[in-house]
Amino acid sequence: MADDDTLHTVYELVQLMSSLNETRRAILLALSHVYPRSVSGVQLSRLIGYSGKSRSLYRGVLTHMKEDNMILIDELTPRLHAIRINSEHPLLLVLVELCRKYGEDTSKIYAKALEE
């Protein structure tokens, strides 16, 4: 954790996360905690406490985040999409690692929310 490259990446990750708005931040945090699972649009909007329709989330923010290579969306059927974090992204890779290493309890909360 202490070597220079990792610290640099963490700095960039913090900068990226703080530049994003609430919705995008919540999406990235939720997806990185449930990684490697993928979630559907409805599940995701419930996980992040989104009050609008999941369809508008999908057509707006999620499409934009996909274009910025932050998340991946697999179209299972025209109405069902599997959304997961892009674990090959140089910064989000670190976020996922951090979540897996230190975020066990948080992941449990998210996993429980998904089961219901």
Place this chain on the structure above:
Amino acid sequence: MDCLLKQAQGLYNSRQRATIATLTIIFTVVFYSFYSTGIHGFGATPPEWFPAGWIEIFEVVASLNTVAFFLAFSLIVFAYGFWSWAFFPSPAVSYTEAAFRGLFGQNVRIKQNIGKRFRVFLESGSHIDVRCRIKEASSGDWFVYRFTSCPLTGNNLYSIALRHGMSSKNGRFTTWIGHDELHHRALLMAKAIASINPAS
């Protein structure tokens, strides 16, 4: 939402209503004036098997009046399309410019173009193109911005773009931005552009 943007939203809604109302009145006037002056047919004769009552309708429909009316109608549609492309409420302009002036200094050169577009000139000689959508039709989100950088050269553009939460397309950094991220992500864009220059 920022209070300037709220004002802009209200202004947009009321202006949109006014525009649609005006165009509806124009539509009515056009409709009346094109069909009240007498029908000018262009010699098309209805097929013989037509029932008698329909022949008059056919004469009205297949006439120069209808052709002219459709031309006028498409002009009205075009006028609305042009209005919604070009109109950008001034509070939103102030909001957008204030964000860039706060970030790059009061003297930064910002050029506003028709069609909700801005070009922000950075000190390094590069620039960022900014485009705004007042209301995104697909998602219903208000004030969504699109950033596109000037053309850049360098072999690690893609990885630099990723590290700043953007993507790179045809040698330009591009990204979509919500109105509440404008300030911070413009900073990231400027940082990304600055971090290329030494490498190239």
